[in-house]
Amino acid sequence: MTREMLEGHYRQHSRKVLASLIRLLGTFELAEEAMQDAFLQAAIHWPQSGLPRNPVAWLVSAGRFRTIDRLRRSSRLNELSDAIRDHLYDDGEAGMVEEAELIGDDELRLIFICCHPSLPADAQLALALREVCGLKTEEIARAFLVPAPTIAQRIVRAKKRIRDLALPYDLPEKAELPARLSVVLHTIYLLFNEGFAASSGTDLMRPALAEEAIRLARLLQGLLDEPEILGLLALMLFQHARAAARHSASGELVLLADQDRSLWHSDGIAEADKMLERALAQGTAGPYTLQAAIASVHAKAPTSAETDWRQIVRLYDLLLEALPSPVVALNRAVSVAMVEGPAAGLALVDDLIGAGNLAGFHLAHAARADFLRQLGEVEAARSAYAAALALTKLEPERQFLTRRLQALG
Template sequence: MNDSPSPSIRTQLEALYRADSRRVFASLVRILKDFELADDAMHEAFAAAVVDWQRDGVPDNPTAWLVSTGRFKAIDALRRQGRLKELQPEIAARVAEIAAENAARAGDEIEDDRLRLIFTCCHPEIDPRIRVPLTLREVCGLTTEEIAKAFLTTKGSMAQRIVRGKAKIREAAIPFAVPSLAELPARLDAVLSAVYLVFNEGYSASAGESPVRANLTAEAIRLGRLLYQLLPDPEVQGLLALMLLHESRREARVSAEGEIILLEDQDRATWNRDLIAEGIALVEGALRTRRFGAYTLQAAISALHAEAATAEETDWNQIVVLYSTLLRIEPSPVVELNRAVAVAMRDGPEAGVALIDAILARGELADYHLAHSARGELLRRAGRTADAIAALTRALETTQQAAEKRLLTTKIQQLGG
């Protein structure tokens, strides 16, 4: 028999890895309580599937098969290392404990291993600077380099943070469980931040050939819905609204050739009206509570874009007001940059350039390609061609995203650069 997997099996496994590998990993972490052991077991399970599925066919429940196989692979590894006698009773006890917890909750809390793992990674005993990167790495499978870019830091520095986070979970015996309903509010901010960063990496990928990663946006929205079922807090509602409103434009953001289409050039007829309607209803509900925060304000801004029939009809004055409010409650150079662009759309490009120059003069966002890209576009609109070419060239130097590189290169060439 041919030992190499058939194209069909290989394709199915590749698709399954993209869609479900982090679900398998989260379940193995819950059972084994060890990140490295779970990661090794997950990859061994996928490797075993290449052989076994070729011989026996794809099982009825591939994900369950992978989790079960991964558990047995981990036990085999522990046996080879002589650690099985030490850890097997603990693993068995943990399986029984999880089953008891799930039965006891009886629908009051949500049974989802990735959600459970997010709360573990965002536990109060873990350094706040580590919680979100750890979640992005372990729950969502982003590379350390991708996470470092999202946090505007180096790969080495980010790797150290993640290692410290996993060590803390192990040393403090932090449980792999969704907290009780009474504990949820205090634990929520870090989890919402993690979910939103997952969405952002999918919506605007920091590196790679494709500018979007639909699997990550879908996963973030799924987790957002689970959180909203678990705790219908206004900010959970606002975050879910924000993600849905952004997601409504995803198909219009990239051409058939994989090129980025900017917001003002998108075909608004292709925007997903069902997602827009759901998002607007959620953000309006959150605003009515008067207990909302940053995510709801960002969702309100996105709703104004969604409600405008054309780019020219966008209510830029209201968007500037919302960004000003957002800047007061959550000061951030990125929020300040977005407000500067909105001011430029309302008051003219030179007004926006002045605000962006002030941000860059403070040394903030010096390596943030979107700051230089926005500045270059505003300089182009102001007729300052040489300055625009310089700014766009700087943006080109600082982005790792292939489609963004192509877009910036085209803009520079159109300006004669």
């Protein structure tokens, strides 16, 4: 087993392993140490013995028993509560079956404790992005438009508060779920986005994250029948259905207009349609349901040219009322340009960038560059593409923008 393969397993499994170790060990700090120990053991043993049948269970077990050894040697085992200490030694066939079922729900437990109402609102999402999505502190800081040390302090304080208050690492009672749903849905949404369109790195997508977000949404929908859970699930299924068409055989970014729609997964689209119908049948459409409706219009168009862009603009108008956001406004501007032409889109994007909301967002400058290119303003387009290129951290996007710049001469 190569180092690249081990790193791939870390990217795929580390958040699941961490979530289970937090349940077993009771603190983020011990769990993070145990996870590092587990992957160190994997690096030693897997190249010799091969990949275990259940890598996540192997890693959780390795991290758990390495922690027991370390705490016993340092005489710190008594620092753990009786319940956690008993569970650390839990074994036997029945225990293993129960443990496998618990591991399956651990990430949902982790989301709920990160988004606990006892934590400051600005810390909930930062902690969830760090621990559930595995984003780096610097990446979260860019998303919040605040310095990285500020995010780091929020995360440290949130973990301390969880420990000090002894917040339960479990799913809330059904009656408590609706009040805690908003931040949890937002976390799953961001987890999916990081999988569907990675924020940085060499790969355009991280499919394991997208699939995990869909799995968590299905679990949540099983706990609570809420229209916005259905809307989010529909949105993710629509998006995930066209994942295979988003990149070329060599890994290059393929825009929606240029995608081979025969590669879109028809079963995924059909399931998403059913979810969207169920969400719409339950009353007023929320932000995720409206985004799913927009994705549905794209999914039903046989070709890019046949897309009902006027309907998409109307849906974005509703979405802006439900969820005022510069990014939503940018997406609406792109849709307006498809109806009224690039000059109309350029005016809207210039207003957004001028207001300062999207000055540091690479996709705003990329959209501006594309409008300028269509209008024949070559020098201005070059400058806008260069601005977008300087801001993006994702290699396939950098390659795409570089090709656009080269095409301008």
